[in-house]
Amino acid sequence: MASIVRPSLLRQTALAAKPAFRNSALRASAFHTSTRRSAFISPGPQRIEGTVNDPAPVPPPSAAHGSYHWTFERLLAAGLVPLSVAPFAAGSLNPTTDAILCSAVLLHSHIGFQSVIIDYIPQKSHPGLRKLFMWGLNLATLTVGVGLYEFETNDVGVTEAIKKLWKA
Numbered sequence: 001m002a003s004i005v006r007p008s009l010l011r012q013t014a015l016a017a018k019p020a021f022r023n024s025a026l027r028a029s030a031f032h033t034s035t036r037r038s039a040f041i042s043p044g045p046q047r048i049e050g051t052v053n054d055p056a057p058v059p060p061p062s063a064a065h066g067s068y069h070w071t072f073e074r075l076l077a078a079g080l081v082p083l084s085v086a087p088f089a090a091g092s093l094n095p096t097t098d099a100i101l102c103s104a105v106l107l108h109s110h111i112g113f114q115s116v117i118i119d120y121i122p123q124k125s126h127p128g129l130r131k132l133f134m135w136g137l138n139l140a141t142l143t144v145g146v147g148l149y150e151f152e153t154n155d156v157g158v159t160e161a162i163k164k165l166w167k168a
Contacts, residue, residue: 073111076104076107076108076111077108079104080104080105080108083097083100083101083104084101086100086101087101087158087159088159088163095152095157097159098152098157098158098159099152101158101159102148102152102158106141106144106145106148109141109144110137110141113137114134114137117130117133117134117137121133
C-alpha cells in the first residue's frame, strides 16, 4: 500500500495515462533546468592559491570584529523596538528621543548594508568594486545623516512627520 503513494510511482502513472500532460511536464522540466543565468557580478578568475595542506589564514584579533561586533549589532537591533515607541510615548516635542531614534536607525541600516556588501562582493576577486560600494555606502550614510539632522533641527522632526502622515 505504501508503494502506491510514492511520488515516482505516481509520476510514472500520470505520465503514462495522459500524453498531453507528459508533453507539458517535459516542457516544464526543461524550463526549470535551464543553465542560462545572468549575474550582476562575474565569477572572476578561478584559481587556487596554495596547496591542500596549507592552513586556513587566521585573521588578526580585533575587538571591532567578531563577538563584540555581533553583540553590538544584536543590542542595536533589539534596542530599536523600544526606541520606535519611546518618541510617541514621550511626545513629539522631545528632540532627544527623535535624535536617538534617527541615529539608531541610521547605524542599523549602515551595518546591514555593509554586511550585504561584504557577503556578496568578494574581496579577492573584486577588490575595486567592493571598495567603490563601501565608499558609496559611507557617502549615502553621511548624506542621510545630514538630511535627518536638517529635518530634525529645521523642520517638524521625524516623530511629528510620522504622526502627520498617520492622520492624513
